[in-house]
Amino acid sequence: MANTAALTGINGLRDIRRSPAYHLTEALAAGSVPGKVVLNEGPFQTMAGVRVDPRSEAGSRIAAVTGGLPAHCGEVTGTDSISVLWLGPSEFMAVAPEAAHDSLGGNLIGSLMEALGDAPGQVVDLSANRTTFELSGPRARAVLEKGCALDLHPRSFTPGTALTTEVGNIPVVLQKTAENSFRLFPRASFAEFLGRWLLDAMREYASPEVP
Amino acid sequence: MLLISCPNCGPRDETEFHYGGQAHVPYPENPNALNDKEWAQFLFYRDNTKGIFAERWLHSTGCRQWFNMLRDTLTYDIQAIYPMGTPRPDVTVPAAAESGTASTAADSTTTGDSAPSISASSIAPAATPASATAPKGATK
Ligand SMILES: [Zn+2]
Numbered sequence: 001m002a003n004t005a006a007l008t009g010i011n012g013l014r015d016i017r018r019s020p021a022y023h024l025t026e027a028l029a030a031g032s033v034p035g036k037v038v039l040n041e042g043p044f045q046t047m048a049g050v051r052v053d054p055r056s057e058a059g060s061r062i063a064a065v066t067g068g069l070p071a072h073c074g075e076v077t078g079t080d081s082i083s084v085l086w087l088g089p090s091e092f093m094a095v096a097p098e099a100a101h102d103s104l105g106g107n108l109i110g111s112l113m114e115a116l117g118d119a120p121g122q123v124v125d126l127s128a129n130r131t132t133f134e135l136s137g138p139r140a141r142a143v144l145e146k147g148c149a150l151d152l153h154p155r156s157f158t159p160g161t162a163l164t165t166e167v168g169n170i171p172v173v174l175q176k177t178a179e180n181s182f183r184l185f186p187r188a189s190f191a192e193f194l195g196r197w198l199l200d201a202m203r204e205y206a207s208p209e210v211p
Numbered sequence: 212m213l214l215i216s217c218p219n220c221g222p223r224d225e226t227e228f229h230y231g232g233q234a235h236v237p238y239p240e241n242p243n244a245l246n247d248k249e250w251a252q253f254l255f256y257r258d259n260t261k262g263i264f265a266e267r268w269l270h271s272t273g274c275r276q277w278f279n280m281l282r283d284t285l286t287y288d289i290q291a292i293y294p295m296g297t298p299r300p301d302v303t304v305p306a307a308a309e310s311g312t313a314s315t316a317a318d319s320t321t322t323g324d325s326a327p328s329i330s331a332s333s334i335a336p337a338a339t340p341a342s343a344t345a346p347k348g349a350t351k
Contacts, residue, residue, distance in 0.1 A: 073220045073221065073273075087275070088219065089274065091274075091275070149226075150223075163220075164220075164272065164273050164274070165223075165227070165273070166226070166227065166272055171272050
C-alpha cells in the first residue's frame with residue numbers, strides 16, 4: 001500500500017512541479033520578438049551528470065547507452081533522444097526529454113548507473129539542477145554576444161556543438177542546436193536573473209531598426 | 212585581461228580561471244619529520260619571482276581542470292602551458308623580451324617534478340595536450 005501511495009505521489013508531484021523560470025513565462029512571451037528573437041523556457045528535461053574515464057571499459061559501456069561520449073571540448077554526441085555534452089575530459093552531461101526520467105517511465109538514469117557499475121566514476125541525476133532556455137531567431141547571436149566572451153560567429157561556433165561559458169556573468173552550458181537556435185543551461189537559482197538579463201538584451205529588437 | 216589557452220578548451224578569458232599559486236611545490240616526503248618551521252615553510256612560503264614564474268591555474272568555469280603555466284610576472288607574457296604532473300619546461304627567453312633584470316635562474320621550485328598526485332587531470336586528457344603556447348600578442 002505504501003508503494004502505491006508513493007507512485008501516485010510521484011505522479012501527483014509532476015502536476016504541481018514548477019520550473020525555475022515558470023514565473024517568467026508571460027514575461028518571456030511578451031519580450032519575444034517573433035521573426036527576430038524568441039525566448040522561452042524549455043520543458044523539464046532529464047539530465048544526468050556523468051563522470052567516467054571515456055577510455056575505460058565503463059566509458060565504453062556508458063557510450064553504448066548514450067550513443068557515444070564526446071572526445072573534446074565543444075563536441076556533442078548522442079542519439080535522436082539523448083544529447084551528451086562535453087563538460088571536461090572525464091565529465092559529461094546527458095540531456096534527454098522529460099519522459100526519459102525513471103520516475104516517468106523512462107530509464108535513462110538507471111541504465112547509466114547500470115552501465116557504470118562498480119567502476120570509478122559517477123552517475124548523478126541532475127534533472128533539477130539546471131533549467132533550459134531556448135533562444136532562437138536571426139538576432140539570437142547578437143543577444144548572446146552582449147554578455148558572452150566566446151566567439152559565437154558561425155565559422156567558429158557551429159550547430160551541434162556546446163561550450164561551457166558565462167552569459168551575462170552566469171555560468172551556463174551554451175548549446176547551438178541550429179543555425180539560429182541556442183539552448184542555455186543555467187543552474188536553477190540563476191534562472192530568474194538570466195531570464196531577465198536575456199529579456200533586457202532582447203528589448204532593443206522590438207523597436208524599429210535604426211539604419 | 213589575459214587570454215589563457217586552456218589545454219582542453221582553447222583560448223578563454225582570464226575571468227573563467229582561478230589562480231592556484233606557485234607550481235611544483237612538492238609535498239614533503241615525510242611530513243612527520245618536519246619541525247614547525249619547516250612545515251610552515253611548506254605551507255605558507257612561496258617565491259615572489261620577478262620574471263618567469265611557474266604557477267597553477269584552474270579553468271573553473273570551463274572544464275574544471277588544473278594546469279600549469281609559465282608566466283612572466285613582469286610582462287604578463289604567457290610562455291608555456293603544460294599539464295599537471297609534468298616537469299617545468301625549458302623556456303628560452305627571446306632576447307627581445309627584455310628580461311635582463313628578471314631572474315630566470317633555476318630556483319627551488321624547479322626541482323620538484325612531482326605535482327600532487329590528486330591532480331584532477333590524472334584520469335583525464337584524452338589527447339595529451341602538448342605544451343600549448345598562448346597566441347602571440349594574446350596577453351596584452
Ligand atoms: Zn578548460
